[in-house]
Amino acid sequence: MSKTFIIDADAVEKGKTRPISVGEHKLLVCNSGGSYYVIANQCSHAQARLTGGKLRGHKIFCPLHSAPFDMRDGSALGPPATAPICAYSTTVEDGKVFAELTEGQ
Numbered sequence: 001m002s003k004t005f006i007i008d009a010d011a012v013e014k015g016k017t018r019p020i021s022v023g024e025h026k027l028l029v030c031n032s033g034g035s036y037y038v039i040a041n042q043c044s045h046a047q048a049r050l051t052g053g054k055l056r057g058h059k060i061f062c063p064l065h066s067a068p069f070d071m072r073d074g075s076a077l078g079p080p081a082t083a084p085i086c087a088y089s090t091t092v093e094d095g096k097v098f099a100e101l102t103e104g105q
């Protein structure tokens, strides 16, 4: 596991998501009320991209069937998803967003 620069924090507006690829990782950076989360950009239900999913606190709602996920740990919080998504430990330093990316996820 290593801390990887993902994106400048000001490139993701409050309440918005931004897809980005870092190496083999297809990521989604989320800015929920000024808190940043980096998650895998793929729903566990029918593999839809989570880009543009609505953000509420630490939750993101899949844009396809509205399953909610906890962006802190990736857990599925309601139907139709039952499996978690990947969520990465995220920090912001000097206006830059970093995530602890894990191999193979």
Ligand code: FES
Pocket (backbone or CB within 6 Å): 043, 044, 045, 046, 047, 048, 062, 063, 064, 065, 066, 067, 080, 081
């Ligand atoms: S693809 Fe995300 S809830 Fe169905």
